[in-house]
Amino acid sequence: MAKSKDSSFYEKTLRALSYITVEPSVTVSLFVLYLYATLGKQYIFLRLAQDYNLTQTSRETSCNETVDDPEDTDYLLFQKVSAETASWVFYLSIATFVPAIFSTVVLGSWSDKFGRKFPILASSFGFVILILGYVIVINLNAPVPYLIIGHFLCGLLGDSATLLTCSYSYITDITKPKERTFRITVIETCAGVGGLISGLSGGVWLDRKGFVTPFWYLLAFTVLNFIYVVIRIDADDKNWFANLKYLFTKEPFVHMYEVLKPQPINKRRHISIILYIASYFVIITSIAGISLILVVYEIGLPFCWNPIQVGISQAIVQSGNFVILALVKIFTGVTAEVKLIILGLTSNFVSCFILAFAVSDWMIYFALVIQMVYLIPSPILRSQLSRVVSTDEIGPVFALQSCVGNISWIVASGLFNSVFAATIDSALPGAAFLLSPVLILIFGVLYRFAYVTSKHSLLTLPDEYSSTDEDKL
Template sequence: MCTNDEEVTHRAPNSAKLITVEPTVIGTMFIIILSNILSKQYIHQRIASDHNFSLNRTTNQSCSDVKDNTSDPYYLLEQKVSSETAAWSLYLNVANGIPALFSTVLLGSWGDKVGRKYPILLSLFGLVAFVSTFLIVIIFNLSLYFLFIGYIFCGLVGDFGNIISCSLSYLSDITTPAQRTLRIAVLETGLGVGGFVASMTSGLWNLEKGFQNPYWCMFGLSIFNFVYVLIFLRSNVERKVPGIFRHLFSKEPFVHMYQVMRSRQNGRHLTLILFTLCFCILIATESGVKGLLVIYVIGVPFCWNSLLIGLFSGLGQVSSFVSLIALKIFSKFSTQPTLLSFGIITSILSSALFAFCQTTWMLFLGQALQVFLSLPSPIIRSQASRIVAPDEVGSVFGVLGCSMVIGNTGGSLLYQGIFVVTADTIFPGAAFLVAAIILLLILPLYWSGYNRSELKQMSATTQYDALSEEE
C-alpha cells in the first residue's frame, strides 16, 4: 500500500506490552454504554415533557392501572412517546453511521501508513465533541436537533467503530499469531468491563444526580482517553512519516480492501465474504436489540426506572467476561465453530423470549441467556485474520470495522424502525422476533465459509495455541 519512499516499518511482535490500547478501549466503552443508556432516557423525558406526559414510575397508575387496558389514554400516550423516542434514536444513529462508514475505511488505511495512534486520537477528539454537545444541550435545555451536530461530527472522524478497528489492528501489529486470539478476547473483555461499570452505575447516578453529572464524568473521561493515547501509547511504526495528513484522503484503501476480499487464493474470498456477512449480521442484531431494549422497558407494561435499567444493562455486559472464560476453559474440549454456534443459539433463544415478555423476571431471564453473546465476535475476527497474509490483516480488520458501522446503522434502521411501526400494536415485541429469525442465518453462512477455508484442516490444538500458552 505504500511506495518505497513511504514504506512503514512496524515494530516487531515481541515488543508487545502487556497493556497498550486496553485502557482507552475500556474508557471509551464506558462512555458509549453510559451515553446509550442515558441518552434514550433523556430523549424520552424531553419528548414526554413536550406532550405533558408524567414520567412518575412510582405510582400505580404508571403501569398497573393501564397495562391491561390498551384503550386507556395514558397507555396510548405512553406508546406514542416510546415510538417517537425510537424514531429520534434511529435518526441520530443514521446521522452518525453514514459518515462513519467512509471515515472508518479512510482512517484505517491512514493508520497502515502513519501508525494507529493518529487515527485513534482523531476519533477520540470526535468523542470529546460528541459528549460536549450532549452536555451543552442538557445544561441549556436546547432543542434536540442540536444533538445532530455531535453525532455527525463524531461519525466524520470515525466514531467508536474506528477506535475498535484501529485498536485491533494495533494489537495485530505488535503480537504474533499465537498471541492474537487471546489479546483480542482480552480486548473484548475490556469492552465488557467498561460497559458493565457504566451500566451498574448509570441507574443510581441518574436517579440521584440527574443527567448533568454523568455527562460531566464522560466529558472528563473522554479528555483523559485523548491525553493517555497522546502521551503514553507507543506508536506501532518505527519512524515518523512526513506529511502524514496527505495520506488521509485517498481511494487507495477502498481499492486495497477490494483486492484483499476478491483474492481467490485457496478460495479465501468466499470465506472472507461469508465471515464479514456473519459479523455484520451479528453486530446489527446485537446493537439493534441492546439499543431497543432501553426504550422497550421504559414503556408499558414494564415502566422501569433508571436503577432497574442500569442493573438490567449491567447483566447484559457480563457476556464479555463469560466469553473470555469460555474461550479459555472450553477450548480444551471443543472447537471454535462449536463455541460460536452455541453463542448464536443462546442469543436466538434470548431474542425470542424478549419478543413475548410481559414481566420483569422474563426480561432478566432473556438477558441471562445472552451471556454468550460476545463469544462469536472474537472468533470471527481471529479466524478472518488467520486466512490472510500478515500485511493484509489491517485491511481485513478495516473491512470488519466497516461491517461494524454498517451493522450498527442497519440494526438501528431495521429494529427501531420495526418498533416505531409496532409500538402501539398488540405485538410491540415484533422486532425481537425478527432478530431471532435473522440470527438463524449466521449458522449456515458461517459453517459454509468455515468448511471452504483452510481453518477446517487445522486441529483444535493448533487453533488454540494462544489460549493454552498465554495468560
C-alpha cells in the first residue's frame, strides 16, 4: 500500500512537472536581461566617469552640495556623464533592436513551420554572447563601444523578442482560448520573477562584489539556460540544417502579409489587427522609455542612488507582475480586461507625473509603488490579438507584435534618451517622463477603435466569453 501511494505521488509530481516547459527559460533569461541592463547602465556611467577622471569621492561631494554651483567643474562633468550614458544606452539599443526586427520575423515564421525549439535556442545562445561581451569588456577595462558587438550579435539571434514570441506561441499551441490570457500572463509573470530576483540581488551583489563577479555568474546562468532548452524543449522537426535555407527566403514576410491583408469573410479583421499592433507600439514605447531612463535618473544628480537603492526600485516595479497575475486570474471576461487596461494606464499616467517632478527619494519610491501594475496592458493585448486571428496565424501575429516591440524600443530609446540628455541640466531633469502620459492618451484612442472593431470576435469565442458580455468601454 505504501509503495502504491509513493507511486501515485511520484506520478502526480511528474504530471505537474510536465506542465512546466518554457517558463524556467523565460525566468532565467529575463533575470539575466534585467540584471545586465541595470548593472550595465551603472557600469557605463562609472566607466565614462572614469574617462573624465571623476572618482566616487568627487561624485559624493557633488551629491552632498545643497546648492548646485554652475561653476563647479565636477558637478558639470557628472551632468555630462549622465547625458553621455543616456546616449550610449540609445546606441546599444539600436545595435540590439535593429537586427532583431528582422530576425524576430524570420525566426517567428520559421517556428510555425518547423517548431519552436530552434528559435528559443538561438535567442538563448545570443544571451550567452551578449554577457560574454560584458565579461570581456569589464575584465579588460575596454572602451564602452566594444559592447556594441555583443549587442548586435544578440539582436541578430533574436534577443528576448524571439524568446518571448516563441514562448507565447508555444503556450498558445497547448492551451484553450478560455485559459490563454492567464497562461500568457504566467509567462509575463515569469519574466517579472526574473526581474524581481535581479532587483533584490543585483544591488547588494554590485555593492559587495563590484561588476566582475556578477557578470561571471550571469554568463554561467545563460549557459545553463541554453543547456536546459536543449534538454527540455521538444523539437517538432529535428532536421534544422536542411531547413535553415527558409531563413533566407521571402516566405516569412509573405506569411505576415497574408495575415494583414483583408479577408474574404471578415473584411474588417485586418483593421482590427493593425489597430492592435499600433496600440501595442504606443504602449510599449511608453513602457520602454521609462525603463531606459529610470536607472540613469536614479544614479545621477541630485539623487545619487547607490546600487542597493537601484535594486530595490527595480524589485518594486517587477513585484507588480504578481499583482497583475492575480488580477487577471480573478477578473475574467472582455469587459474585465478593458477595466484592467484602464487601471494599468492610470498607474502609468500618475506615476510618471510624480517621477517628473520628484525632488526627494520618497517621491520616487511612491511613484514606483503606484507604477506596479503599469505593465498589465501588454499580456491582455497579446491575448486579445491572438483571439482575433486563427490558430495557424498566431505565430506570424506574435512575430509581428515582437517586431513592432523592437521598433518601439528603438523609438523609445531615441525619444526618451534624447529628451533626458537635453533636459538633465535644466530646472526639470525628469521632463522626459512627461512623454509617457502623452503616449498613454494616444494609446487610449487607438485601443478604443481596436476594441470596437474586434468586439464581435472577442465576445463570440466558444468556451470562453459569453455573447451576452456587454460592452462597457
